[in-house]
Amino acid sequence: xxxxxxxxxxxxxxxxxxxxxxxxxxxxxxxxxxxxxxxxxxxxxxxxxxxxxxxxxxxxxxxxxxxxxxxxxxxxxxxxxxxxxxxxxxxxxxxxxxxxxxxxxxxxxx
Amino acid sequence: xxxxxxxxxxxxxxxxxxxxxxxxxxxxxxxxxxxxxxxxxxxxxxxxxxxxxxxxxxxxxxxxxxxxxxxxxxxxxxxxxxxxxxxxxxxxxxxxxxxxxxxxxxxxxx
Numbered sequence: 403x404x405x406x407x408x409x410x411x412x413x414x415x416x417x418x419x420x421x422x423x424x425x426x427x428x429x430x431x432x433x434x435x436x437x438x439x440x441x442x443x444x445x446x447x448x449x450x451x452x453x454x455x456x457x458x459x460x461x462x463x464x465x466x467x468x469x470x471x472x473x474x475x476x477x478x479x480x481x482x483x484x485x486x487x488x489x490x491x492x493x494x495x496x497x498x499x500x501x502x503x504x505x506x507x508x509x510x511x512x
Numbered sequence: 513x514x515x516x517x518x519x520x521x522x523x524x525x526x527x528x529x530x531x532x533x534x535x536x537x538x539x540x541x542x543x544x545x546x547x548x549x550x551x552x553x554x555x556x557x558x559x560x561x562x563x564x565x566x567x568x569x570x571x572x573x574x575x576x577x578x579x580x581x582x583x584x585x586x587x588x589x590x591x592x593x594x595x596x597x598x599x600x601x602x603x604x605x606x607x608x609x610x611x612x613x614x615x616x617x618x619x620x621x622x
Contacts, residue, residue: 434609445602445613446555453609491554495609498562499545499570504554 404429408492408503415482415510423477423506425466425492433494435459435468435475440489440505449477449490482510514538518603518614525593525621533588533617535603543606544586548572548599549616555602561586593621 408425415421427435434453438446450459455470464479475492487510492503519534537544545560547570557570561580575597577589586605590597598621604611 436610445615446604446611447613448610451610498543499557499560500555500604500606500611501557502547502555504552 404496404501406503411507418481421479433496436493438491516614535586537605541605541607547602
């Protein structure tokens with residue numbers, strides 16, 4: 403079956419630091435890949451997505467590239483802000499549903 | 513558009529009670545899903561539907577029932593609540609692999 407593995411948190415950074423959250427997946431074929439973000443007390447929101455190999459998804463300064471050869475979809479941001487503090491979920495679409503990683507909490511301090 | 517609406521937002525149940533979590537979407541999406549979110553476990557799929565009249569089990573279906581009589585509604589029923597069902601429940605509707613989530617229902621079973 404499908405599975406997603408992402409780095410455990412929390413990830414603690416100072417404002418303006420560089421962010422990487424690792425995500426790898428196991429799936430048949432070439433699924434669409436996603437990053438969702440969950441702010442405290444809220445539901446999940448789509449952050450970015452990529453639908454085929456070598457695609458780069460980007461939004462709000464975040465980027466992730468679909469790497470077929472390493473089955474990875476790592477999330478990066480060049481300069482994080484306090485407002486980026488949230489839980490980030492990597493996910494893939496397959497069998498009509500999403501499969502999620504366990505989530506990575508990001509804490510950004512001023 | 514309201515998007516995906518879940519009710520109630522909070523609920524406390526006694527062990528053995530039954531209840532229905534409501535989920536409605538106004539985007540005419542065929543795909544709908546229920547997830548539960550537990551600390552350190554990410555989101556796990558309970559049940560999903562690919563259209564009216566069609567439902568299937570996800571990763572953790574025991575203790576839950578669903579039905580899909582209309583495109584708009586996808587209620588989740590707890591038949592006899594147990595403390596292990598204490599969780600935050602999210603409903604999602606999907607179009608072309610992109611999922612839209614409700615705000616969640618925080619359920620406590622005592």
